Amino acid sequence: MFFFVDESGHTGTNLFDENQPILHYGILSAKTNLDLLAVQEINRARKRCGVERLHAAELGLGGLVEISEHLVNIQKKYRPSFDICSVAKADHAVICFFDQVFDQGMNPAMSWTGYWTPLRFIILVKLASLFDEDLAKRAWKARIDTNDSTAEAELVSICKELIPRVDELPDARSKQLIRDSLCWAIQNPNKLYYNCQSRKETLTVTPNIIGFQAVMHGIASRLESPKAFARITVDQQSQFNKAQRNLAEFYASARDVPWISGPGLPKMDLSKIPTTPIMFKSSKNSVGLELVDCYLWIFKRLMEGKGLAEELNPIINAQIKRGRFDEISINAITERWSKWFEALPDPTDEQLQVAKKMIARDEERRKQAT
Numbered sequence: 001m002f003f004f005v006d007e008s009g010h011t012g013t014n015l016f017d018e019n020q021p022i023l024h025y026g027i028l029s030a031k032t033n034l035d036l037l038a039v040q041e042i043n044r045a046r047k048r049c050g051v052e053r054l055h056a057a058e059l060g061l062g063g064l065v066e067i068s069e070h071l072v073n074i075q076k077k078y079r080p081s082f083d084i085c086s087v088a089k090a091d092h093a094v095i096c097f098f099d100q101v102f103d104q105g106m107n108p109a110m111s112w113t114g115y116w117t118p119l120r121f122i123i124l125v126k127l128a129s130l131f132d133e134d135l136a137k138r139a140w141k142a143r144i145d146t147n148d149s150t151a152e153a154e155l156v157s158i159c160k161e162l163i164p165r166v167d168e169l170p171d172a173r174s175k176q177l178i179r180d181s182l183c184w185a186i187q188n189p190n191k192l193y194y195n196c197q198s199r200k201e202t203l204t205v206t207p208n209i210i211g212f213q214a215v216m217h218g219i220a221s222r223l224e225s226p227k228a229f230a231r232i233t234v235d236q237q238s239q240f241n242k243a244q245r246n247l248a249e250f251y252a253s254a255r256d257v258p259w260i261s262g263p264g265l266p267k268m269d270l271s272k273i274p275t276t277p278i279m280f281k282s283s284k285n286s287v288g289l290e291l292v293d294c295y296l297w298i299f300k301r302l303m304e305g306k307g308l309a310e311e312l313n314p315i316i317n318a319q320i321k322r323g324r325f326d327e328i329s330i331n332a333i334t335e336r337w338s339k340w341f342e343a344l345p346d347p348t349d350e351q352l353q354v355a356k357k358m359i360a361r362d363e364e365r366r367k368q369a370t
Helices: 039-049 056-066 068-078 089-101 112-116 119-128 133-143 148-168 172-187 199-204 207-222 241-253 287-303 310-319 330-342 349-369
Strands: 002-008 022-030 081-088 231-235 279-281 324-328
Touching (some): 002 287, 022 207, 022 287, 039 056, 039 068, 039 287, 056 068, 056 287, 056 310, 068 287, 081 089, 081 207, 081 287, 081 330, 089 119, 089 133, 089 148, 089 207, 089 330, 112 119, 119 172, 119 330, 133 148, 148 172, 172 349, 199 207, 199 241, 207 241, 207 324, 287 310, 324 330
Parallel strands (some): 002 231, 081 324
Antiparallel strands (some): 002 022, 022 081
Protein backbone atom coordinates (compact mmCIF):
# COMPACT_ATOMS: atom_id res chain seq x y z
CA MET A 1 0.00 0.00 0.00
CA PHE A 2 0.99 3.61 -0.51
CA PHE A 3 0.67 6.13 2.32
CA PHE A 4 0.89 9.91 2.18
CA VAL A 5 1.23 11.85 5.44
CA ASP A 6 0.78 15.55 6.15
CA GLU A 7 0.15 17.61 9.27
CA SER A 8 -1.85 20.70 10.14
CA GLY A 9 -1.45 22.94 13.16
CA HIS A 10 2.36 23.13 13.21
CA THR A 11 3.41 23.00 16.82
CA GLY A 12 6.95 22.35 17.90
CA THR A 13 7.25 23.25 21.57
CA ASN A 14 4.51 25.90 21.44
CA LEU A 15 1.52 24.04 22.88
CA PHE A 16 -0.61 27.02 23.76
CA ASP A 17 -1.26 28.81 20.48
CA GLU A 18 -4.93 29.83 20.72
CA ASN A 19 -5.25 29.77 16.94
CA GLN A 20 -4.02 26.18 16.66
CA PRO A 21 -5.06 24.22 19.77
CA ILE A 22 -4.95 20.84 18.02
CA LEU A 23 -2.31 19.16 15.89
CA HIS A 24 -3.75 16.98 13.13
CA TYR A 25 -1.99 14.36 11.06
CA GLY A 26 -3.73 13.22 7.88
CA ILE A 27 -2.89 9.85 6.29
CA LEU A 28 -4.14 9.09 2.78
CA SER A 29 -3.67 5.46 1.78
CA ALA A 30 -4.35 3.55 -1.41
CA LYS A 31 -3.51 0.22 -3.01
CA THR A 32 -2.10 2.04 -6.01
CA ASN A 33 0.55 4.74 -6.25
CA LEU A 34 -1.34 8.03 -6.48
CA ASP A 35 1.92 9.84 -7.25
CA LEU A 36 1.86 8.12 -10.64
CA LEU A 37 -1.76 7.32 -11.43
CA ALA A 38 -3.45 10.55 -10.31
CA VAL A 39 -1.05 12.91 -12.09
CA GLN A 40 -3.25 13.69 -15.08
CA GLU A 41 -6.31 14.46 -12.95
CA ILE A 42 -4.27 16.66 -10.61
CA ASN A 43 -2.72 18.47 -13.59
CA ARG A 44 -6.24 19.33 -14.76
CA ALA A 45 -7.09 20.61 -11.28
CA ARG A 46 -3.93 22.74 -11.16
CA LYS A 47 -4.65 24.18 -14.58
CA ARG A 48 -8.21 24.98 -13.59
CA CYS A 49 -6.99 26.97 -10.58
CA GLY A 50 -3.96 28.43 -12.32
CA VAL A 51 -1.49 27.09 -9.76
CA GLU A 52 1.67 24.98 -9.91
CA ARG A 53 0.54 22.82 -6.98
CA LEU A 54 -2.59 22.32 -4.92
CA HIS A 55 -2.37 23.80 -1.44
CA ALA A 56 -5.74 23.84 0.33
CA ALA A 57 -5.00 26.79 2.63
CA GLU A 58 -4.29 28.93 -0.44
CA LEU A 59 -7.19 27.57 -2.50
CA GLY A 60 -9.72 28.01 0.27
CA LEU A 61 -13.24 26.67 0.11
CA GLY A 62 -13.94 28.31 -3.23
CA GLY A 63 -10.87 26.82 -4.84
CA LEU A 64 -11.61 23.33 -3.54
CA VAL A 65 -15.15 23.56 -4.87
CA GLU A 66 -13.67 24.57 -8.22
CA ILE A 67 -11.60 21.36 -8.36
CA SER A 68 -14.07 19.12 -6.51
CA GLU A 69 -14.88 17.23 -9.72
CA HIS A 70 -11.24 16.16 -10.03
CA LEU A 71 -10.98 15.17 -6.36
CA VAL A 72 -14.17 13.12 -6.61
CA ASN A 73 -12.93 11.43 -9.79
CA ILE A 74 -9.76 10.34 -7.98
CA GLN A 75 -11.81 9.18 -4.99
CA LYS A 76 -14.07 7.04 -7.19
CA LYS A 77 -11.31 5.60 -9.34
CA TYR A 78 -8.64 4.75 -6.74
CA ARG A 79 -10.75 4.49 -3.55
CA PRO A 80 -8.19 5.97 -1.13
CA SER A 81 -8.82 5.87 2.61
CA PHE A 82 -8.26 8.90 4.79
CA ASP A 83 -7.36 8.70 8.48
CA ILE A 84 -6.81 11.48 11.01
CA CYS A 85 -4.68 11.42 14.17
CA SER A 86 -5.16 14.44 16.43
CA VAL A 87 -3.37 15.68 19.55
CA ALA A 88 -4.91 18.25 21.91
CA LYS A 89 -1.81 20.29 22.65
CA ALA A 90 -2.70 21.69 26.07
CA ASP A 91 -3.78 18.24 27.26
CA HIS A 92 -0.45 16.87 26.10
CA ALA A 93 1.32 19.07 28.66
CA VAL A 94 -0.71 17.55 31.51
CA ILE A 95 -0.33 14.00 30.19
CA CYS A 96 3.45 14.51 30.09
CA PHE A 97 3.38 15.74 33.69
CA PHE A 98 1.44 12.66 34.80
CA ASP A 99 3.73 10.23 32.96
CA GLN A 100 6.87 11.78 34.48
CA VAL A 101 5.70 12.42 38.03
CA PHE A 102 3.34 9.48 38.64
CA ASP A 103 5.36 6.72 36.99
CA GLN A 104 5.32 4.09 39.73
CA GLY A 105 8.66 2.76 38.54
CA MET A 106 10.15 6.13 39.51
CA ASN A 107 7.79 7.39 42.21
CA PRO A 108 7.30 4.76 44.96
CA ALA A 109 4.51 6.79 46.57
CA MET A 110 2.27 5.85 43.66
CA SER A 111 0.38 2.56 43.87
CA TRP A 112 1.23 -0.23 41.44
CA THR A 113 -2.38 -0.60 40.29
CA GLY A 114 -2.75 3.17 39.98
CA TYR A 115 -0.15 3.30 37.22
CA TRP A 116 0.22 -0.17 35.67
CA THR A 117 -3.49 -0.90 35.13
CA PRO A 118 -6.34 1.06 33.49
CA LEU A 119 -6.83 2.78 36.86
CA ARG A 120 -4.05 5.07 35.67
CA PHE A 121 -6.54 6.79 33.37
CA ILE A 122 -8.85 7.57 36.28
CA ILE A 123 -5.93 9.12 38.19
CA LEU A 124 -4.84 11.04 35.08
CA VAL A 125 -8.29 12.51 34.44
CA LYS A 126 -8.66 13.55 38.08
CA LEU A 127 -5.20 15.08 38.13
CA ALA A 128 -5.98 16.97 34.91
CA SER A 129 -9.03 18.54 36.59
CA LEU A 130 -6.65 20.27 39.05
CA PHE A 131 -4.70 22.06 36.31
CA ASP A 132 -5.52 25.47 34.91
CA GLU A 133 -3.88 26.85 31.78
CA ASP A 134 -1.17 28.74 33.65
CA LEU A 135 -0.09 25.67 35.60
CA ALA A 136 -0.14 23.52 32.44
CA LYS A 137 2.08 26.08 30.69
CA ARG A 138 4.55 26.03 33.56
CA ALA A 139 4.58 22.23 33.65
CA TRP A 140 5.38 22.11 29.95
CA LYS A 141 8.02 24.82 30.17
CA ALA A 142 9.77 22.84 32.90
CA ARG A 143 9.44 19.63 30.88
CA ILE A 144 11.40 21.07 27.95
CA ASP A 145 13.88 23.05 30.08
CA THR A 146 17.30 21.45 29.60
CA ASN A 147 18.64 23.08 32.79
CA ASP A 148 18.15 20.56 35.60
CA SER A 149 18.23 23.01 38.49
CA THR A 150 15.65 25.44 37.12
CA ALA A 151 13.40 22.64 35.84
CA GLU A 152 13.45 20.78 39.16
CA ALA A 153 12.80 23.97 41.13
CA GLU A 154 9.78 24.70 38.94
CA LEU A 155 8.57 21.12 39.27
CA VAL A 156 8.63 21.46 43.07
CA SER A 157 6.76 24.76 42.85
CA ILE A 158 4.06 23.23 40.60
CA CYS A 159 3.59 20.25 42.92
CA LYS A 160 3.22 22.59 45.90
CA GLU A 161 0.51 24.54 44.08
CA LEU A 162 -1.32 21.36 43.16
CA ILE A 163 -1.45 19.90 46.67
CA PRO A 164 -4.09 22.31 48.08
CA ARG A 165 -6.25 21.63 45.01
CA VAL A 166 -6.29 17.90 45.74
CA ASP A 167 -9.08 18.49 48.27
CA GLU A 168 -11.35 19.36 45.33
CA LEU A 169 -11.38 15.69 44.30
CA PRO A 170 -14.48 13.69 45.26
CA ASP A 171 -12.94 10.46 46.62
CA ALA A 172 -10.49 9.75 49.42
CA ARG A 173 -8.33 7.24 47.52
CA SER A 174 -7.54 9.60 44.65
CA LYS A 175 -6.72 12.34 47.14
CA GLN A 176 -4.36 10.03 49.00
CA LEU A 177 -2.49 8.74 45.95
CA ILE A 178 -2.16 12.08 44.20
CA ARG A 179 -1.17 13.96 47.36
CA ASP A 180 1.39 11.34 48.42
CA SER A 181 2.91 11.21 44.93
CA LEU A 182 3.18 15.00 44.74
CA CYS A 183 4.76 15.17 48.20
CA TRP A 184 7.32 12.54 47.21
CA ALA A 185 8.10 14.52 44.05
CA ILE A 186 8.68 17.65 46.12
CA GLN A 187 11.23 15.81 48.25
CA ASN A 188 12.88 13.96 45.36
CA PRO A 189 12.65 16.04 42.15
CA ASN A 190 16.06 14.88 40.93
CA LYS A 191 14.91 11.22 40.97
CA LEU A 192 12.09 11.77 38.48
CA TYR A 193 14.20 12.92 35.51
CA TYR A 194 11.34 15.24 34.67
CA ASN A 195 13.00 17.52 32.12
CA CYS A 196 14.63 16.90 28.76
CA GLN A 197 18.41 16.82 28.62
CA SER A 198 18.93 18.21 25.13
CA ARG A 199 17.19 19.98 22.27
CA LYS A 200 17.13 16.67 20.40
CA GLU A 201 15.24 15.02 23.26
CA THR A 202 12.87 18.00 23.41
CA LEU A 203 11.77 17.29 19.84
CA THR A 204 10.85 13.72 20.75
CA VAL A 205 8.28 14.80 23.37
CA THR A 206 6.44 17.33 21.18
CA PRO A 207 2.92 16.60 19.91
CA ASN A 208 4.42 16.28 16.43
CA ILE A 209 6.29 13.11 17.41
CA ILE A 210 3.65 11.81 19.83
CA GLY A 211 1.11 12.20 17.02
CA PHE A 212 3.48 10.50 14.59
CA GLN A 213 3.52 7.45 16.85
CA ALA A 214 -0.23 7.22 16.26
CA VAL A 215 0.40 7.65 12.52
CA MET A 216 2.76 4.67 12.45
CA HIS A 217 0.30 2.51 14.38
CA GLY A 218 -2.47 3.61 12.04
CA ILE A 219 -0.40 2.67 9.00
CA ALA A 220 0.39 -0.73 10.50
CA SER A 221 -3.31 -1.35 11.13
CA ARG A 222 -4.00 -0.79 7.42
CA LEU A 223 -1.59 -3.54 6.38
CA GLU A 224 -2.84 -7.12 6.09
CA SER A 225 0.33 -8.83 7.28
CA PRO A 226 3.87 -8.14 8.53
CA LYS A 227 5.15 -8.91 5.01
CA ALA A 228 2.82 -6.50 3.21
CA PHE A 229 4.44 -3.91 0.96
CA ALA A 230 4.23 -0.33 2.20
CA ARG A 231 5.66 2.92 0.88
CA ILE A 232 5.30 5.91 3.21
CA THR A 233 5.73 9.45 1.91
CA VAL A 234 5.82 12.23 4.50
CA ASP A 235 5.67 15.97 3.86
CA GLN A 236 9.16 17.41 3.94
CA GLN A 237 10.03 19.94 6.61
CA SER A 238 13.26 20.68 8.43
CA GLN A 239 12.32 20.43 12.10
CA PHE A 240 10.79 16.99 12.66
CA ASN A 241 11.65 14.75 9.70
CA LYS A 242 14.79 13.37 11.37
CA ALA A 243 12.89 12.56 14.60
CA GLN A 244 10.09 10.99 12.54
CA ARG A 245 12.60 8.81 10.70
CA ASN A 246 14.25 7.78 13.98
CA LEU A 247 10.89 6.78 15.45
CA ALA A 248 9.93 4.76 12.37
CA GLU A 249 13.30 2.99 12.37
CA PHE A 250 13.01 2.21 16.09
CA TYR A 251 9.52 0.76 15.64
CA ALA A 252 10.70 -1.31 12.69
CA SER A 253 13.65 -2.70 14.69
CA ALA A 254 11.32 -3.67 17.55
CA ARG A 255 8.69 -5.52 15.49
CA ASP A 256 9.34 -8.78 17.34
CA VAL A 257 9.39 -7.29 20.86
CA PRO A 258 6.30 -7.98 23.03
CA TRP A 259 5.26 -4.57 24.40
CA ILE A 260 3.04 -5.29 27.41
CA SER A 261 2.57 -2.48 29.95
CA GLY A 262 0.30 -4.09 32.51
CA PRO A 263 -2.94 -6.03 32.98
CA GLY A 264 -5.82 -4.44 31.11
CA LEU A 265 -3.61 -1.92 29.32
CA PRO A 266 -3.37 -2.02 25.52
CA LYS A 267 -0.58 -4.16 24.11
CA MET A 268 1.56 -2.27 21.64
CA ASP A 269 1.76 -4.46 18.55
CA LEU A 270 4.60 -3.45 16.22
CA SER A 271 4.57 -6.64 14.16
CA LYS A 272 3.16 -4.94 11.04
CA ILE A 273 5.22 -1.74 11.23
CA PRO A 274 6.77 -1.28 7.75
CA THR A 275 10.51 -1.83 7.48
CA THR A 276 10.97 0.19 4.29
CA PRO A 277 12.50 3.62 4.97
CA ILE A 278 10.18 6.63 5.04
CA MET A 279 10.43 8.95 2.04
CA PHE A 280 10.35 12.70 2.66
CA LYS A 281 9.16 14.84 -0.23
CA SER A 282 7.89 18.31 -0.93
CA SER A 283 4.30 18.47 -2.09
CA LYS A 284 5.74 20.07 -5.23
CA ASN A 285 7.03 16.60 -6.10
CA SER A 286 4.20 14.42 -4.82
CA VAL A 287 0.63 14.27 -6.08
CA GLY A 288 -0.26 12.15 -3.04
CA LEU A 289 0.89 14.88 -0.68
CA GLU A 290 -1.16 17.46 -2.59
CA LEU A 291 -4.19 15.23 -2.19
CA VAL A 292 -3.71 14.54 1.53
CA ASP A 293 -3.33 18.29 2.10
CA CYS A 294 -6.74 18.84 0.48
CA TYR A 295 -8.37 16.00 2.42
CA LEU A 296 -6.92 17.24 5.70
CA TRP A 297 -8.17 20.78 5.11
CA ILE A 298 -11.68 19.51 4.30
CA PHE A 299 -11.97 17.21 7.32
CA LYS A 300 -10.36 19.66 9.71
CA ARG A 301 -12.96 22.21 8.67
CA LEU A 302 -15.68 19.61 9.14
CA MET A 303 -14.47 18.77 12.68
CA GLU A 304 -14.36 22.45 13.58
CA GLY A 305 -18.02 22.79 12.59
CA LYS A 306 -17.31 25.24 9.79
CA GLY A 307 -19.34 25.31 6.62
CA LEU A 308 -18.55 23.13 3.63
CA ALA A 309 -20.04 23.04 0.14
CA GLU A 310 -22.19 20.20 -1.11
CA GLU A 311 -19.75 19.66 -3.98
CA LEU A 312 -17.34 18.22 -1.38
CA ASN A 313 -19.89 15.85 0.16
CA PRO A 314 -18.82 12.86 -1.99
CA ILE A 315 -15.34 13.13 -0.46
CA ILE A 316 -16.76 13.14 3.07
CA ASN A 317 -19.38 10.46 2.47
CA ALA A 318 -16.84 8.07 0.98
CA GLN A 319 -14.82 8.17 4.21
CA ILE A 320 -17.65 7.73 6.71
CA LYS A 321 -17.08 3.97 6.88
CA ARG A 322 -13.65 3.86 5.29
CA GLY A 323 -11.76 6.46 7.25
CA ARG A 324 -10.54 6.25 10.85
CA PHE A 325 -10.06 8.82 13.59
CA ASP A 326 -7.74 8.70 16.58
CA GLU A 327 -7.36 11.41 19.21
CA ILE A 328 -4.98 12.00 22.10
CA SER A 329 -6.76 14.19 24.63
CA ILE A 330 -8.21 14.09 28.12
CA ASN A 331 -11.73 13.96 26.67
CA ALA A 332 -10.85 11.02 24.41
CA ILE A 333 -9.24 9.15 27.30
CA THR A 334 -12.32 9.78 29.46
CA GLU A 335 -14.72 8.57 26.78
CA ARG A 336 -12.71 5.51 25.80
CA TRP A 337 -11.99 4.23 29.30
CA SER A 338 -15.33 5.13 30.84
CA LYS A 339 -16.89 2.63 28.45
CA TRP A 340 -14.26 0.05 29.37
CA PHE A 341 -14.91 0.37 33.10
CA GLU A 342 -18.68 0.32 32.62
CA ALA A 343 -18.41 -2.98 30.74
CA LEU A 344 -16.44 -4.71 33.50
CA PRO A 345 -18.30 -7.58 35.19
CA ASP A 346 -18.77 -7.54 38.97
CA PRO A 347 -15.89 -9.34 40.69
CA THR A 348 -16.47 -12.58 42.51
CA ASP A 349 -15.90 -12.89 46.26
CA GLU A 350 -12.75 -14.86 45.55
CA GLN A 351 -11.43 -12.15 43.22
CA LEU A 352 -12.17 -9.48 45.82
CA GLN A 353 -10.17 -11.36 48.44
CA VAL A 354 -7.20 -11.70 46.11
CA ALA A 355 -7.42 -8.01 45.24
CA LYS A 356 -7.51 -6.97 48.89
CA LYS A 357 -4.35 -8.98 49.61
CA MET A 358 -2.56 -7.42 46.62
CA ILE A 359 -3.57 -3.92 47.66
CA ALA A 360 -2.49 -4.54 51.26
CA ARG A 361 0.97 -5.69 50.12
CA ASP A 362 1.35 -2.70 47.83
CA GLU A 363 0.18 -0.30 50.52
CA GLU A 364 2.83 -1.62 52.87
CA ARG A 365 5.47 -0.93 50.23
CA ARG A 366 3.98 2.46 49.34
CA LYS A 367 3.83 3.70 52.94
CA GLN A 368 7.53 3.10 53.38
CA ALA A 369 8.07 5.80 50.77
CA THR A 370 5.60 8.27 52.26
